[in-house]
Amino acid sequence: MITFMQISKRYGTIRAVDDVSLVVQPGELLALVGPNGAGKTTLLRLLLGLIAPSGGTASVAGYDVQHNGAAARRQLGYLPQRAVLYGNLSVAENLAFLAALHALPLQRVADVIALMQLDAVAQRPARTLSGGTAQRLGLAQALLADPPALVLDEPTVSLDPQSVASFKQLLRTLQGRGKTILLSSHILGDVQELADRVAILHAGRLIAIDSIPALAQRCSLPEQIHVVLAAVSGDEPELLARAGAEAHLDGDTLQVQVPLARKPAVIQALLHAGLPIRDLRSSSPSLEAIFMHLVGQAQH
Amino acid sequence: MFRHTIIIARRELTEAVRSRWVLLCGGLFALLALALAFVGMRSVGLNGVAGFSRTAIALLNLVLYLVPLLALLLSISSMAAERExxxxxxxxxxxxARRTVVFGKWMGLAAALAIALCGGFGSAGLVIAVAGGDTSAGDYLLLVVRSFGLGLAFISLGLWLACSSSSRLRALTWGLLLWFSSVLLYDLLVVGATALFGGSALMTMLGLLLMANPVDLVRVAALIQLGGADSFGLTAQALIGFLRGLRGSALLVLALLAWIxxxxxxxxxxxxxxxxxx
Known part of the structure; x- marks a missing residue:
């Protein structure tokens, strides 16, 4: 659906985006993550035709952004970091303006206002909206023409926790409806919850792209096993060290770090040791750990 | 494309009206026109309101100062603020298409300026007509039309500056420099040219300098029509003799169109x- 082919953007000697190639499949939510200045926003702007590439191409549904920009943008809804369009116009007027540009009937404006629960503020000037409501207006603008793909730039950065939760719920609904979503964010917890795949950018370069479990496997990062014990003797970490796992006690919970390949052997050791296990659960490495590992590698 | 241009123009006009810019400018124009109409009669020792022609002459210089400044500020602020x-x-x-954004903005700003000028000078014109009993409003109307033409040229110039500058501050700085140069500094250049050249070379030079500044274009066109050019020197009289004709008038209009x-x-x-x- 969205393709970047060896795309680059240079400002003098600075390479904001450097030879990036990636494909976002139809119906997929791909998250762009990276430190500040990694090139996430520049990549989105290249896709929207807001900036011209120094080399390479970007296309949406087969339409080249440089040569057939209007057709490419017709496939996209865009939610920027600063979502409000015209502050002096009301919420309904902002949407009606965009609807007119897309030649949509006014009924569509009413539908989107209802969908985004903006009825109560529909007649208010957009500049008076709170951060969360302005973000909902931004998403309403992006969804107005019902495009097959959405481009979201740091959509949750200025939202309170409640708004973040409802925003994530909305994204899941849109994913369920088959929308292709390209999301830029540095809030890794949100990305871990939502993304089908993650593309990690560093200094303008794409250093990794895959699903989170595949990235974790590639990094060989240890998994965490949390073992809640009915009684603690204090010898448990030593017992697990003999099975090749690093462990420490945290109250009545044994925190075990184990490389993925040794996980079955460590679980066997735990069971054979006859420990009074009350609960046991394991968690994959966090996206934050993966991100730090890969960015650390790229820096060296 | 034209549909998009109209939609953007309508939005631009709505924003200009909501921001009260149109109202403020219209009020300012009305106030100035009325003040000059009343002061004009006092200066010749009479009470009442000056007629349209006298008011138009008095207003000309103010229009030449104010309209370019307002058009520049309006267009630069509109484009640069929207970007920032x-x-x-x-x-x-x-x-x-990107060009529809520029054309749409230009049309919207032009409509806002037209409303401010027509509303301001129009309401003042009504008062002059009622209080002074003057019904020969031709000179006054032409001044409004010329002001609008001048405003259009400076809206185009302002948009060009805003589109070419990296920030609003930089665009505004260039805009103020342009206004200062075309409204104030330029006349010094023309005076300097008259000292350096003579005869037909001076006439050619004056003609070129006239075309090179939309403010002077409108000033000379207005003075010719209002009869204020009779006090000029011999060379300027020769030039004005040419500009009074049909070809000369067409040249002035074409030059202003080029500036737009x-x-x-x-x-x-x-x-x-x-x-x-x-």
Whole structure:
């Protein structure tokens, strides 16, 4: 659906985006993550035709952004970091303006206002909206023409926790409806919850792209096993060290770090040791750990 | 494309009206016209209101100062603010051509200026007609039309500056320099030219200098029509003799049109080429 082919953007000697190639499949939510200045926003702007590439191409549904920009943008809804369009116009007027540009009937404006629960503020000037409501207006603008793909730039950065939760719920609904979503964010917890795949950018370069479990496997990062014990003797970490796992006690919970390949052997050791296990659960490495590992590698 | 242009123009006009800019400018124009109409009669020792012609002459210099400044400020602020506040980013992410944004803005700003000028001078004109009993409003109307033409040229110039500059501050600085040069500094240049040249060379030079500044174009066109050019020197009289004719008048109109169209296309070109970074 969205393709970047060896795309680059240079400002003098600075390479904001450097030879990036990636494909976002139809119906997929791909998250762009990276430190500040990694090139996430520049990549989105290249896709929207807001900036011209120094080399390479970007296309949406087969339409080249440089040569057939209007057709490419017709496939996209865009939610920027600063979502409000015209502050002096009301919420309904902002949407009606965009609807007119897309030649949509006014009924569509009413539908989107209802969908985004903006009825109560529909007649208010957009500049008076709170951060969360302005973000909902931004998403309403992006969804107005019902495009097959959405481009979201740091959509949750200025939202309170409640708004973040409802925003994530909305994204899941849109994913369920088959929308292709390209999301830029540095809030890794949100990305871990939502993304089908993650593309990690560093200094303008794409250093990794895959699903989170595949990235974790590639990094060989240890998994965490949390073992809640009915009684603690204090010898448990030593017992697990003999099975090749690093462990420490945290109250009545044994925190075990184990490389993925040794996980079955460590679980066997735990069971054979006859420990009074009350609960046991394991968690994959966090996206934050993966991100730090890969960015650390790229820096060296 | 034209449909998009009209939609953007309508939105631009709505914003200009909501921001009270149109109301303020219209009020200012009305106030100035009325003040000059009343003061004009006092200065000749009479009470009442001066007629349209006398008021038009008195207003000319004010129009030449104010209209370019207001048009520059309006156009630069509109384009640069929209860019800096992020609205342009959303607009350009829509399936529209970039040139429609510039044309739409230009049309919207032109409509806002037209409303301010017609509303301001029009309401003042009504008072003059009722209080002074003067019904020969031709000179006064032509002044409004010329002011509008001058305003259009400076809206185009302002958009060009805004599209070519990296920030609002930089565009405004260039805009003020342009206003200062064309309204104040330019006349010193013309006076300098008259000292350096003589005879037919001076006439050619004056003609070229006249075409090179839209403010002087409108000033000379207005003075010719209002009869204020009779006090000029011999060379200027010769030039004005030519400009009074049909060909001369057509040349003045074409030159003003060029001042409206060329900077507008400069703005379209600059806007089409620029990168919209955060």
């Amino acid at each position: 506040e992020g609205a342009l980013e959303v607009l350009l992410a829509q399936p529209i 169209i060329v900077p507008l296309f400069g703005a379209v070109r600059a806007f089409g080429r620029r990168d919209f970074t955060a």
